[in-house]
Amino acid sequence: MTDATHRAAPAKAVVAEAAAPVSALARLRQSPQWRWATPEQRVVLQRIAAQRDQWLLNRLTREREAALLASAQEVDANAPLPQRLAAFARLHPTTMAAAVAGVALAFGPKRLLRVLRSSLPTLLPLLAKLKR
Structure with missing residues (x-):
């Protein structure tokens, strides 16, 4: 040196x-x-x-x-399920939008609103974590 x-x-x-x-x-x-x-x-x-x-x-x-x-450019196989779903949704937004639209059509408007109303308290913290 x-x-x-x-x-x-x-x-x-x-x-x-x-x-x-x-x-x-x-x-x-x-x-x-x-x-x-x-x-x-x-x-x-x-x-x-x-x-x-x-x-x-x-x-x-x-x-x-x-x-x-x-x-992240790929989904970690050892990650917890919510983290894997969030990574998948971030990497494949059109696939997730199509899946959500399919579920919405399968449920129908009344049942969809009832399910959303009951699951909203669970979904809000997850959505807040995704925004961070």
């Missing part, structure tokens, strides 16, 4: 560290609030910072899973 590659490696590490989110606890300990807080206040502040870190972790996990699902 040349001297230039040794100098370039730390710069990449600094960029990677800058892209990573800083923990709420680390930011708290650098703030002036931390220096002037009583021990009881520090316990509460630490609990709040841990909760913020957990929220951030959950949000990043959801975003990563959503990005993976959106970029």
Whole structure:
């Protein structure tokens, strides 16, 4: 390795560290609030910072899973059934539209409305997950 590659490696590490989110606890300990807080206040502040870190972790996990699902080009055979159905629907929208139209024609309007009315509370959370 040349001297230039040794100098370039730390710069990449600094960029990677800058892209990573800083923990709420680390930011708290650098703030002036931390220096002037009583021990009881520090316990509460630490609990709040841990909760913020957990929220951030959950949000990043959801975003990563959503990005993976959106970029899927095939249906994962080992995934749970709702996830497989969602991936199939995303990959084959015309097939799903034809299947829904076929089911609607087979049921008839009255029965279709009755089934939709009873299954709507179950379908709404699934539709909300698909929009994310």
